[in-house]
Amino acid sequence: MTTRRSLLLATGACLAAPAVARADAVSAYPDRPVKIIVPAPPGGQSDITMRLVAEGMRESFTQPFVIENRGGASGAIGMDYAGKQPADGYTLLVAVAGGLVVNPLFDNRVPFGPMDFAPVSQFGLSTNCLFVRAGLPVTNLQELVRYAKERPGELTYASIGNGTISHIYTELFANTAGIKLLHVPFRGGSAAVQEVIAGRVDLMIIDFTTGDQPMREGLLRGLAVTGTRRWPFSPEIPTFQEQQVPLTLIGWNGLFAPKGTPRPILQRLSDAANTVVRDPANLDRFLKIGLIPSGTTPEAFEAVIRADTEQWREAVAMSGAKPE
Structure with missing residues (x-):
């Protein structure tokens, strides 16, 4: 009985040791x-x-x-x-x-x-914003839609990569508005927005981190924001929803x-x-x-x-x- 009891106690101690070690590691986190x-x-x-x-x-x-x-x-x-x-x-x-x-x-x-x-x-x-290059002759979403319908497949849009929100947002917008746009993916927002600023790409939907300063410098124009509320720092830009495009995600x-x-x-x-x-x-x-x-x-x-x-x-x- 003594031998069996000793074996059981030893086994229990072995099983408990990893649990105690994990608990110690959690309590000491991060070391x-x-x-x-x-x-x-x-x-x-x-x-x-x-x-x-x-x-x-x-x-x-x-x-x-x-x-x-x-x-x-x-x-x-x-x-x-x-x-x-x-x-x-x-x-x-x-x-x-x-x-x-x-x-x-x-x-x-x-x-x-x-x-x-x-x-x-x-x-x-x-919150994301639809920015267009400064030279594009449109000042609101309705004008952009009309301009694109007159030039099906000619306008280009940048994204920060295939399958990203900027890609899905823009395709969702295009399908809802009944227009055709050409996708130009980039690796990252900075590279994408620079191409729009340079006029080599016509538009993109991206967060304000990347597009806000160029917009304030007149290099980009903001036409619409996602969600259900206007952006606090740019209240002059209406939402997509306000312009009859239900892009509220x-x-x-x-x-x-x-x-x-x-x-x-x-x-x-x-x-x-x-x-x-x-x-x-x-x-x-x-x-x-x-x-x-x-x-x-x-x-x-x-x-x-x-x-x-x-x-x-x-x-x-x-x-x-x-x-x-």
């Missing part, structure tokens, strides 16, 4: 630098937003948060990489609705789905971890991120990069993603856009 993957080139909305949030999150932890840009394939390269890292909280991902939800719905070759990551916090809602930006990351780590990260996002002192900083700040619990963010997946599934089908 080394945390890497955050931005699946886009530097300078875009995701990159600027994450640097702002990471700067504030450092005040809640003793370890630094290091940004690593891994762009390509409409964000799929960086996202796929992040999703395959250990679920220990030391590799995180900033993602947008276009990359996490829209792209997998658009192209079934994308190696992940909307629910393949653990949501941490939604940073904010992203809106994007978002948020933080994720590999699926399986311990719940206490997700909550600690969410609390730290939300402290930054909800700080009234940061409101103007978020608005200037095209985000209406929100800040959510992991559970609330998951509910948003599930609901958005169904809405974007219908939008992708209605747009008629196809993988190339």
Whole structure:
């Protein structure tokens, strides 16, 4: 009996050891630098937003948060990489609705789905704007539609990649308005908007981070914004909906971890991120990069993603856009 009891106790201790080690690792988190993957080139909305949030999150932890840009394939390269890292909280991902939800719905070759990551916090809602080159002889959406109908297939539009929100938005607009546009995809918003500014591409739908300053300098003209409300810093630009085009879907930006990351780590990260996002002192900083700040619990963010997946599934089908 003594021998059997000893064996049972020893077995129990062996089984308990990994659980104790995991609990210790969670309580000590983070005890080394945390890497955050931005699946886009530097300078875009995701990159600027994450640097702002990471700067504030450092005040809640003793370890630094290091940004690593891994762009390509409409964000799929960086996202796929992040999703395959250990679920220990030391590799995180900033993602947008276009990359996490829209792209997998658009192209079934994308190696992940909307629910393949653990949501941490939604940073904010992203209003997009239809910008046209300054030389295009149109001043509102109705004039653009008439101009395009007179030149079927001649007008070109830029996107930040095949299957991104900028691609789906524009195809949805074109189909709804009954016009034909020629798609010119780019790797990132900065490169795309520069081609519109240069006059080599006619228009694009993109967030205000990239298009706002050129618009204020007279290099671009804003004709319509997505969602149901006008953008606070550009109230003169009406929504698509106000101009009889029901483009009300809106994007978002948020933080994720590999699926399986311990719940206490997700909550600690969410609390730290939300402290930054909800700080009234940061409101103007978020608005200037095209985000209406929100800040959510992991559970609330998951509910948003599930609901958005169904809405974007219908939008992708209605747009008629196809993988190339």
